[in-house]
Amino acid sequence: MMLGNFFGQMGDFHLTKYTGNPLGPFAQRGNAAEYAASEQWGIIGDHPYRLVVYRSRTPDPRHARTLDRDIEQQRRGLEQAADSVREQEFACEADAQQALEYWLETTPRPWHHVSGEVVAETRQARPGRPRKDPAPGEIRTIWRVRITIGAVDAARRQQELERRNTFVLITTVSAEVLPPAALLAEYKGQVHVERHFHFLKDPLFVDALYVKKPERVEALGYVLLLACLLYSLVERRVRAAQVAIPSPSRRVLKNPTGHEIARHLESLLVTRDATGKRTVALPSILHATLVAILDALQMPITVFTEPPLREPPRG
Known part of the structure; x- marks a missing residue:
């Protein structure tokens, strides 16, 4: 496949x-x-x-926001490119028209309606206050390029949004x-599998940082793989039982992740009295959630207080 x-x-x-x-x-x-x-x-x-x-x-509204940011960024680039032409002065209309045509041909503008025109401006050749009846040659004509960045092409924007x-x-x-x-x-x-596997690809977890021999690195990888399997099973069973877990943000998580389940179990403490008997100490507000988690995992609370018996070594 x-x-x-x-x-x-x-x-x-x-x-x-x-x-x-x-x-x-x-x-x-x-x-x-x-x-x-x-x-x-x-x-x-x-x-x-x-x-x-x-x-x-x-x-997805995130696609629209990203696209609008891209369009606005392109508009700023267009304005900067247009300013470089607007600031130029041309001695004749033909030169200004040629500069306008070259700018429109070489400047990409996929999102905005852009228009341009050539306009004439009169300038006084000599400094000072202009005369009422200027002599010949005191007034000269220059040509400028006027570029207007118009509205966004709505059809092009909608087409790109659908593509995204x-x-x-x-x-x-x-x-x-x-x-x-x-x-x-x-x-x-696939994302659910990859989400749990991300730490297996991180050299911080599986590398020579803890063990140096290649076979031990491989063994450590298998241990973490088994831990990932256990992590996934815990998450799946708790979700299947529809156990809701309170979070620090005062929300109730109806589909808790394995991380949230582990975080909740970290609040549990095992204490020992004078006789050596172990008991579970947990805030009363979290006790009902702990019972629901253990019921979903089909585990008695004694797993925290009664260590499993170890078989004596053979031979």
Whole structure:
């Protein structure tokens, strides 16, 4: 299976007109994005691939804000480029017109309506107060380029916004095996795995910082991999049981992450009385949440107070 997300330069292939079929939302929250999909086929490197074009039916407002920042930045660049031409004086109208045409031809302006014209200005050749009846040669004419940066091209902006809300998944798996909805769910599911694996790729965790021999580095990697598996199982079971966990921001997390669950368990202390008996000490406000977490994990509270028995060494 080959699964990837790309848009833009994808080689030589043919895409038919986009006609998306609605797929509905892909999350449980109320403002979850809804998608529409269109099946395509393309040839990349002489090999046929299935291309599924997805477009969000609920545009991400972050894309609009980023696009508007890009447009505003380009407008400032256009104004600076236009000022360099506006400040010039030309002795004849033909030179000014040539400069205007060259600027319009060489300056990119994908978002704004830009117009320009050549205007004539009269100047007094001699300093001082102008005379009522100036002599010949005391008044001369110069030519300037006037460039106006107009409004944003709304059609171009909307087209770019739709492009930024569109992406393509490429795969060799047929639609019978993975329909568009299942393919998108498979792709979006990758982030949950990668989110837990990020620390395994960090040299700060798995490197010669703690162990120097290659085989020990490998063993440490397996230990962390098992810890990641346990971390994921804890998160999955607590979420399946719909255990809500209070957070420091005074919100209640209905889908807590493993990090939040571990943070909550860190508040637990094990104390020992004079007889050596161990008991769990926890603020009363957190006790109900702890019981719910342990019930979801099918673990008794004695896992914190009764160490497991160790088997004697063999032989």
